[in-house]
Amino acid sequence: QVQLVESGGGLVQAGGSLRLSCVYSGRTFSSNAMGWFRQANGKEREFVATISWSGGTTYYADSVKGRFTISRDNAKNTVYLQMDSLKPEDTAIYYCTARRGTTSARPTEYNYWGQGTQVTVSS
Numbered sequence: 565q566v567q568l569v570e571s572g573g574g575l576v577q578a579g580g581s582l583r584l585s586c587v588y589s590g591r592t593f594s595s596n597a598m599g600w601f602r603q604a605n606g607k608e609r610e611f612v613a614t615i616s617w618s619g620g621t622t623y624y625a626d627s628v629k630g631r632f633t634i635s636r637d638n639a640k641n642t643v644y645l646q647m648d649s650l651k652p653e654d655t656a657i658y659y660c661t662a663r664r665g666t667t668s669a670r671p672t673e674y675n676y677w678g679q680g681t682q683v684t685v686s687s
Contacts, residue, residue, distance in 0.1 A: 566590035566676045568660045573681030576650055580685070584645040586660030586678060594638040597667045599674060600645045602656035602683075611669040612658070613645060623667055628654075650685045657682050 572584040584600070599614035613624045613634040622634050633646040643660060658681050661674040668674070 568678035570681040604656040
């Protein structure tokens with residue numbers, strides 16, 4: 565049984581920073597690609613970032629490129645999303661995901677999902 569538990573969300577002013585964490589338990593963490601998606605009120609879930617099992621490959625949505633950084637610590641079974649220069653349009657529930665195999669930006673290709681953590685950016 566795989567479980568993903570996110571933390572680190574909250575309320576921040578525009579221009580501020582937050583770091584989300586996601587702790588993975590269950591099957592071997594290091595063999596999974598990990599991802600972050602987000603869903604704002606009334607909108608579809610959208611891709612944010614993904615990282616390969618080794619951490620050597622990362623991809624970002626254009627909307628967050630240069631502001632967000634995804635990383636992982638396989639010794640701690642944890643993936644992170646460092647979010648800088650936050651904007652009000654970054655407000656959403658952020659979900660951590662895991663999939664067996666390579667990175668992907670498609671939510672349907674992920675096998676496991678966390679419960680999500682709320683990020684709210686005030687203007």
